[in-house]
Amino acid sequence: MRSRGRYHRAAGLVVLRTVWIAVCLAVLVISGIAWSTVSTISTGVERSYAIPDDAPRSGSGRNILIMGLTTRLDLHGEPLPDDVLRRMQAGESDRGGYNANTLILLHIPVSGPAVAMSVPRDNLVPLSSGGEGKIKEAYGRAKIAEEDRLRASGVHEKRELERAGREAGRRAQVQTVSAFLKQPIDHLVEISLIGFFHIAEGLGGVDVCLRGAVKDPLSGADFPAGPQHLDAAQALSFVRQRHGLPNGDLDRTKRQQAFLAAVSKRLKGADLTVVQAMIDMAKQDVVLDARFDLSEFARNLPSEVRFETLPVEGGAKVGGQDVNVVDPDKVRAKVFELATAPPPPPPNDGVPCVD
Template identity: 70%
Template sequence: MPGGGGAMRRRARRHGLVLVRALWIVMCAALLAVSGVAWSTVSELEAGVERSYAIAPDAPKSQNAVNILIMGLTTRLDLQGQPLPDDLLQRMRAGESDRGGYNANTLILLHIPRDGSAAVAMSVPRDNLVTLSGVPSGPQTGKIKEAYGRAKELEERRLRSSGEDDARVLERAGREAGRRAQVLTVSAFLNVPIDHLVEISLVGFFHIATKLGGVDVCLNRATRDDMSGADFQAGPQQLNAPQALSFVRQRHGLANGDLDRTRRAQAFLAYLVSRLKSADVVAVRALIDVAKEDVVLSDGLDLVGLAEHLPSEVRFHTLPVEGGAVVDGQSVNRVDERRVQAAVSDLTAPAAVQPQPPPGIPCVD
């Protein structure tokens, strides 16, 4: 339909956000159809993915960009709070189902400018000592990763005291409280609005790697760690799903511990983005399948549209820390909020003033 896209966009502007969203989905469907993915698959995703309403409709919105908080949870449970099958846990090499709790060990703010310039994925180290917002008992101090679990536990305790005993209701309400607290905490720490959230647990990482047929990575040096099961040579290599999960979990034996693990999560995401941007049908299908099983999206976020409309370049950065400290017997990262704010401002500046990253899959420790 020559010229039809322009006419549709003009009508969308006149009639507001409802038609803008409809146009977005139609464009995604057309692009996916070119790649061999049917419209029925897109419709299935729209109907099948679990949605969160933790971000209030009247929450502050980003201007000239979309900010998405990607949260990777440590839990070994499924979306309903049920244990994973034993054979799956064995293949994941991640221990028993009662390990991990509900810490948000991976926190990445994906900043996507609306002008098509480079997107930025900013990793927030999990052990940063911050004020935890949105926790039912009031603001607390703790590691930034803990907002989710603390809020979840307190909300479930509140519901039980009022007579609620349905495990599924408690799990759903507790997780929504956790998401709300984690979003509010990261938003306050970075001093930026968060428009959407994506939540994925360890099994989601594993399933993505499985459906992709492996993950390409590059290591600066050989490394081995019995805790995570990591055993990798130096240089570029392809990892199978269990190896890929060990790759993103490893922190022992790395010079910078958790900070190096943060860069590995970025490398995993960089590989996924490279597959999506190359119109890789397998990668698109993998994302759709995993989204329906292991991922929670905020209401209104179109995952397929996001994948198809990412800018051609995504840059990865880690927010600075000042050093380590011990608080209440726990190791934490000390942060200078002025440096954090300066880093956020620099990383979301126009692409012209940002250094160009090296091409290809990044090599990490």
């Protein structure tokens, strides 16, 4: 079994798709956006019925499951334009699959700060479809199974298969995470890799600071040392890089936190053009559950969102794959602890310099 410290660092990724929630919170608060505009966002975003009306609900506060997919396809399963893929520098459209590589339970209490709890993607858990697997695989496995079932029944229209398959994936992912954490899921937010790119693009890029020059052909990162402004493609490379850094995933975690700080700083001077860019991004890159009322959400926004990572015990090989070994009781105790008494936020000194 590999060292616990190594897996704690790998589990510690504050993964880039969480930025969408942070951006929405900041845009709504900082811009004083009108409820009519919030309503426009709410009606323009694609909706999911993966959480049924009779599903268990939180008794105090709300739990929102944020799912970040690795797919390079759009919401309808169509390839992204070649020029977008080229600017993203994240590979071809057939890369990524439908793993939910980002899983975050965002707990919003009745009062006080919210806490975003990252669920490490390689945790070995019971899947809602049966058997064990990495928690991130619940979505993709269910999607494939549903599409196979529909094809066997005579359905072959591509978009219909994509829609039904992704709904099955969302249901499976919600059920798997809910059962693992023993927490009801009130709402879901889904976003894929292109959403992050559009966030950085809509903001006109972000400011970062590097302690030393880096060059990594795998992520496309090629930056000098010191403060600098990154465009959308460079920002994506900045947060994706882990090869060639002193502490690998640990340094990538710090970069993602630095990106969040940069986004927050940028939004303090946000104008209506930036707000509109965020709205446009949400309409093309985001899926919300059918009951998610953004107007109500905006009226009850927490003043702070704090990021934490749920614990793992170590690592093992199962079926030739590396997995995280977890103690469900310890994980659930940590969720309860964070939901009832989240830790204080770290000091905010602007955009930090990172490796």
